[in-house]
Amino acid sequence: MDFTFSREAKALRxxxxxxxxxxxxxxxxxxxREHRVPLGVMRKLGKTGLLGVCFPxxxxxxxxxxVGYCILMEELGRVCTSTATNVGAHIGIGAMAIHVDGTxxxxxxxxxxxxxxxxFAAFGLTESNAGSDAAxxxxxxxxxxxxxxVNGGKVYITNGGYADVVTLIAVTDPALGARGGVTAFxxxxxxxxxxxxxxxxxxxxxxxxxxxxxxxxxxVPHENVLGKVGEGFVTFMKALxxxxxxxxxxxxxxxxxxxxxxxxxxxxxxxxxxxxxxxxSIQWMIADLATEVEALRSLVYRVAWxxxxxxxxxxxxxxxxxxxSEVASRAVDMAVQIHGGLGYSxxxxxxxxxxxxxxxxxFEGTNEIQRIVIASRIFREHGVRISP
Amino acid sequence: MxxxxxxxxxxxxxxxxxxxxxRRLFINREEYLIEPGDHAALEAALRIKDGGGxxxxxxxxxxxxxxxxxRRGLAMGADRAIYLSxxxxxxxxxxxxxxxxxxTVERLGGADLVLVGMTRLDTGQAQLxxxxxxxxxxxxxxxxxxxxxxxxxxxxxxxxxxxxxxVETDLPAVVTVPAKALEPRYxxxxxxxxxxxxxxxxxxxxxxxxxxxxxxxxxxxxxxEGRGRDFPPERERGVRVEGSIEEAAQAVAxxxxxxxxx
Numbered sequence: 001m002d003f004t005f006s007r008e009a010k011a012l013r014x015x016x017x018x019x020x021x022x023x024x025x026x027x028x029x030x031x032x033r034e035h036r037v038p039l040g041v042m043r044k045l046g047k048t049g050l051l052g053v054c055f056p057x058x059x060x061x062x063x064x065x066x067v068g069y070c071i072l073m074e075e076l077g078r079v080c081t082s083t084a085t086n087v088g089a090h091i092g093i094g095a096m097a098i099h100v101d102g103t104x105x106x107x108x109x110x111x112x113x114x115x116x117x118x119x120f121a122a123f124g125l126t127e128s129n130a131g132s133d134a135a136x137x138x139x140x141x142x143x144x145x146x147x148x149x150v151n152g153g154k155v156y157i158t159n160g161g162y163a164d165v166v167t168l169i170a171v172t173d174p175a176l177g178a179r180g181g182v183t184a185f186x187x188x189x190x191x192x193x194x195x196x197x198x199x200x201x202x203x204x205x206x207x208x209x210x211x212x213x214x215x216x217x218x219x220v221p222h223e224n225v226l227g228k229v230g231e232g233f234v235t236f237m238k239a240l241x242x243x244x245x246x247x248x249x250x251x252x253x254x255x256x257x258x259x260x261x262x263x264x265x266x267x268x269x270x271x272x273x274x275x276x277x278x279x280x281s282i283q284w285m286i287a288d289l290a291t292e293v294e295a296l297r298s299l300v301y302r303v304a305w306x307x308x309x310x311x312x313x314x315x316x317x318x319x320x321x322x323x324x325s326e327v328a329s330r331a332v333d334m335a336v337q338i339h340g341g342l343g344y345s346x347x348x349x350x351x352x353x354x355x356x357x358x359x360x361x362x363f364e365g366t367n368e369i370q371r372i373v374i375a376s377r378i379f380r381e382h383g384v385r386i387s388p
Numbered sequence: 389m390x391x392x393x394x395x396x397x398x399x400x401x402x403x404x405x406x407x408x409x410x411r412r413l414f415i416n417r418e419e420y421l422i423e424p425g426d427h428a429a430l431e432a433a434l435r436i437k438d439g440g441g442x443x444x445x446x447x448x449x450x451x452x453x454x455x456x457x458x459r460r461g462l463a464m465g466a467d468r469a470i471y472l473s474x475x476x477x478x479x480x481x482x483x484x485x486x487x488x489x490x491x492t493v494e495r496l497g498g499a500d501l502v503l504v505g506m507t508r509l510d511t512g513q514a515q516l517x518x519x520x521x522x523x524x525x526x527x528x529x530x531x532x533x534x535x536x537x538x539x540x541x542x543x544x545x546x547x548x549x550x551x552x553x554x555v556e557t558d559l560p561a562v563v564t565v566p567a568k569a570l571e572p573r574y575x576x577x578x579x580x581x582x583x584x585x586x587x588x589x590x591x592x593x594x595x596x597x598x599x600x601x602x603x604x605x606x607x608x609x610x611x612x613e614g615r616g617r618d619f620p621p622e623r624e625r626g627v628r629v630e631g632s633i634e635e636a637a638q639a640v641a642x643x644x645x646x647x648x649x650x
Contacts, residue, residue: 008584011456011463015575049577057588062577 003298005067012053012068016075019048028080031207032352037162038083038207042090046117051091055099059107060115066242066307070249070300077253077328081356082207084250089158089208090114092243093364094121097167097184100242101227101235110165110186122159123243124168124213125236127152132369133388135178135233139215141170141185148172148185148225150218153197158363160211161199164189167239168213169232176230184232186224193218204355241317243364245307248320249300251328251360255293258331258353262286262338276338285334292327299323315377322370325360332357389442389537391433392493393466394504394516396423396448397457401509411619422457424567425505431570432535432563433503434465440537443467445499447492449485449599459583462593463575470496474599481612486519491602493524499560501542506531506564517564527557533569 005013023041031038045051054069055061062068069091076084095114098106098121113119130136139152150170154160166187173181187194193216200210227235263286266276276282303316332354336343343350361367369388376386403417422430433444446461449472458469472488480488493499502524507514514530521528532544533552543556544563582588599605627643629636 006584007456008581011459011575011580011584012577015463015577015580019574048574049580053577057578057582062581064577064581068581 003301008064009067009071012064013071013075015048016050016072019045019050020075020079024076024083025079028082028207029349029352031080031082032356033206035201035206037086037209039162041083042086042120043117045087049116051087051117052115054091055095055111055115059099060112066245066304067301069246070304073246073249074253074256074300077250078257079253080207081250081254081353081359082205084253085158085205085208085359088243088246088250089123090121090163092246093123093239094159094163094165094167096242097123097226097235097239098186100238101184102186105223106186106226114165119164120159120162122157122163122166123236123239124154124157124160124166125240126154126156128155131156132366134236135182137169137171137182139168139170140174141172141183141220143172143222144219146222148183148220148222150185150187150193150215150220153212153214155212156200156363157211157213159209160213161196161209166194166213167226167236168215169236172229172232178233180230182232183229184226184235185220186226187215187218187220191218191220203358204352205359206355240364241314242307244321244370245300245303245313245317247360247364248296248317248324249304251321251324251357252293252296252300254328254353254357254360255289255296255324255331258328258335258350259286259289259293261350262289262335265339265342282338285338289327289331289334292330296320296324296327315374318365318370318373321360321364322367322374325357325367328357328360389436389440389501390496390499391436391442391444391501391503392496392499393426393430393433393444393446393461394448394489394502395426395430395446395457395461396505396508397421397455398423398508398510406619408619408622413617420456421509422460423505424509425507425565425569427505427572428567428570429503429505429563429565430461430464430466431572432532432565433501434573435570436501436535436537437465442500442537445470445496447472447489449473449480449488458594459580460575462583462590463580464573465576465579467593469594471594471596472599472602473596474605480608481610482513482515482519483611484608485516486523487608488599488602489516489520490523491599492597495597495602501537501559502526502562503535504562504564506566509567514564517562521562524560524562526560526562528562528564529555529557530564531566532563533566535563535565 023044027038049062050072052061053064053072054066057063073084076087095111098111114121125134127137141148141150169182169184171181172183195214197212197214266282269276300320303313303320306313335350336354339350342348372388379386397420400419400421403419405414405416436442437444444466445468446458446466447470448457458471462469504517518528529544531546534545536543541556541558542561546553546555583590629639
């Protein structure tokens with residue numbers, strides 16, 4: 001067993017950290033306050049190649065694999081959850097769906113510009129009546145010669161307000177439902193019939209776009225079917241597995257930041273004549289959190305290694321997302337407590353981190369859904385099929 | 389047009405703690421940076437390459453052959469890297485380094501321009517560029533905030549007090565670049581990965597030359613000798629000034645007047 005990061009991984013982390021400290025950290029508070037997507041940062045990330053971190057070089061990527069992608073997300077999550085979310089929706093699910101099941105032509109036409117950050121992607125799964133129950137979608141696609149005509153809509157689509165390319169799923173055979181009756185498509189947001197209906201006003205990750213999309217006779221050429229007709233749900237679940245792992249990596253960064261702030265404050269703050277660091281109540285909080293952060297780090301990078309070595313990882317990705325989001329939430333909660341009034345003030349980044357952390361327990365499959373994924377895998381090995 | 393850029397590594401000061409009372413330097417995190425002036429010099433070379441084409445060769449002589457310094461240079465866009473191995477060069481003083489680099493330029497079949505950082509972050513020495521220019525017998529520009537090539541001549545902007553001065557010289561030349569002159573670009577992501585994996589032609593881009601093959605190491609006599617480290621005396625504590633703003637300002641002014649030399 002060897003748990004050390006390779007020289008390549010260390011060099012990548014150094015590059016990402018330098019970028020994040022210089023380009024992302026200075027705007028993190030501002031984009032939250034102004035409710036603004038940092039498109040300039042996204043384009044710069046694209047120019048360096050980082051938006052293609054895990055995609056093959058023949059499609060404009062870096063070829064740094066899932067470990068590289070987790071490093072990017074951890075470092076972004078340390079400084080700005082909004083930027084991590086924009087990047088995660090772009091790479092981890094939007095473009096990832098094309099990476100996992102796209103044809104050669106689709107990868108050259110769509111994945112390459114996405115990997116280079118010349119275009120941005122979103123992932124259209126959730127609908128108003130299909131959240132956790134993702135199979136219950138009602139957006140409909142009907143074949144018309146060489147085209148499909150899509151009608152319906154999607155809600156809570158991260159990057160939806162500015163994405164150039166959206167991978168979405170629609171019902172193509174209502175009789176078959178999720179098993180054989182749902183197909184994935186690649187659509188371009190400037191096609192007639194694609195409309196951004198509204199943007200959500202959210203508690204946290206305010207530097208992101210979360211949009212409602214409406215499709216009104218949106219005509220999609222047949223060559224833009226992603227994967228096989230009827231198997232869209234499989235394509236989307238494969239992309240989500242990747243997204244969940246890297247969301248765990250972003251949570252790792254967030255939790256580490258909360259720990260770092262707390263340690264720094266416990267060193268400097270004095271009450272009753274001694275540093276907070278001398279109080280056992282504080283020591284235990286720090287010790288417990290540091291333990292959880294290390295456990296999360298081990299889980300995230302072990303699963304990333306499993307992806308890079310071609311091993312099955314579905315329930316482990318769910319564990320990354322579940323445990324990562326809960327550790328991150330506990331971490332920011334503890335950071336607020338240790339900082340007291342300072343942690344509650346908008347003048348410090350902890351208040352933003354506290355609001356930002358909550359979403360990770362909800363999106364990319366609620367934590368309840370992650371528990372179902374994990375439990376169903378466990379029980380399946382024992383011959384028990386569980387239904388959600 | 390061939391540009392040689394010298395890349396040295398320095399300890400990241402963020403990983404150091406100087407303990408004045410114990411008179412000791414603690415290395416908490418041993419991380420190395422490309423000397424910031426050299427980093428800016430590489431950026432200057434790459435801008436010339438972007439503008440009109442040039443071959444950019446980076447050269448380094450750090451203790452371990454597997455050092456990251458040259459790889460970072462390649463990832464930023466350098467075409468070739470030369471690692472100078474062999475005893476003595478890594479810790480050489482600037483006089484010895486200049487002789488070795490002169491031999492390197494000759495082995496390379498010449499260069500049109502050598503770029504190097506003006507002042508080292510760690511030792512504060514600023515002799516390498518001028519000594520190398522002396523050894524090569526080339527003109528030099530010290531402290532160039534920007535470097536351009538036009539009509540076979542080099543044109544650089546230097547700072548002179550509060551003014552900027554444009555200076556020109558013929559090629560070949562040696563130019564030194566201050567650390568803050570140019571913002572170095574980020575490495576190219578795919579290149580960075582290829583450099584570490586030795587793919588995409590990156591394995592062939594790295595040459596290893598032994599100093600002993602370039603010249604007779606016996607002839608290299610350092611001008612400087614390190615005899616140990618010491619700390620400056622601890623600073624005296626300041627004085628707290630009490631009273632109203634006017635009284636405090638008066639006290640500060642008097643204290644400053646008392647300190648003025650002469």
